[in-house]
Amino acid sequence: MKTVKVYGPGCKRCETTERMVKDAASKLGVEVAVEKVSDPREIAMAGVMSTPGIAVDGRLVHAGGLPDMAKLEGWLSA
């Protein structure tokens, strides 16, 4: 079970990112709990300066723009 946090104040790209994470997880058959973080304070604390950001099991792996699908699958299956 992986915990994935998607950081973003709620713009369209952040929602797309959240959906991409879920799609990738179900495709890989990995169980994930996706949490959407929209509080600016928490986003900043995580070290994310450009949203959307993604953290997998507490490790920040991506910030700014939509993630690359292949990379996303890499982070989830690592």
Add this chain to the structure above:
Amino acid sequence: MSADISSPVRPERPGWVWHLGVAAFVGLWWVVYHQLIPFSEWITSLFPVDRHSHTGEAIAFFFYDVPKVMMLLTLIVFAMGVVRSWFSPEKTRALLSGKREGVGNVMSAGLGILTPFCSCSAVPLFIGFVSAGVPLGVTFSFLIAAPMVNEVALVLLFGLVGWKVAVTYLFFGLAIAIVAGFVIGKLHLEGWLQDWVRDIHSGANAPVVAEDERLTMVDRYKLGIEAVREIFGKVWIWIILGIGMGALIHGYVPEDLMVRIMGADTWWSVPAAVVLGIPMYTNAAGVIPIVEALLGKGAALGTVLAFMMSVIALSLPEMIILRQVLTLRLIAVFVGVVGSGILAVGFLFNIIF
């Protein structure tokens, strides 16, 4: 992106195919761009109206300007998307952290144009900058320049009003960002941030995501295409509405009306334009076609530029977002300083031109 989801194993096209493709696209673009006047005349001739009537003028204006602006935007947004792939907020922060004011403000305003920025991440970016030791005034220079001097505004000004006004806007937009940031820095208002921002130890020292190191040129092209897709999704409706409005004004609004309200001789027109611009929420794409038409009807350049800068740089929604990190007093100073800069530019222009 959905294509990637369905076929992740699709073999990559080799780099040379991409280079060739981009070159072919630019060539085709060039050819089509030079056929736009005949195209708009042809479309207009299909309407059962006299070409030289108000309606005919408005139709020709619309069908020339819409494709022209769309094509210019495609090319420039793509190019900027590629250029921006070499920049990131993390790199910019590293460049600016601990910089002296003055030099820092100049660099910051310049980087504000080149660094990918979306107003939805203004708050995390602000905190990221300030907590990593970027001076407050330098941070403000970035936050003023990034939305105000953007390629959409510049392309629209270039396409609809002319290159002189576009260059002027670029120059004075940067100048306002630099000077306003410098002034805010000199006022030493760090105490006017929200308490939690001052105390924060954000992930300034957290491992920075270093994804962009291995980008190939093809990846950068793709980022450019992504940028075009995203910007178009946001602005196409504004462009059509804006140019439509512009076409109507072009054809119907009496000339002396605008000269009286927005001409250079009415001293109060510049402050009125700035105040009017604050609550207006639209982006560069929506406002510039109107600007162009107003200019054509005798509104003074300084007044119109002031209006445009105010709409883009002093938008109410952005202030509401920044309210999360700034106290009201600091927002008031921000509006006051930037507003004064815009006023100065407006008056200066009305005197010069």
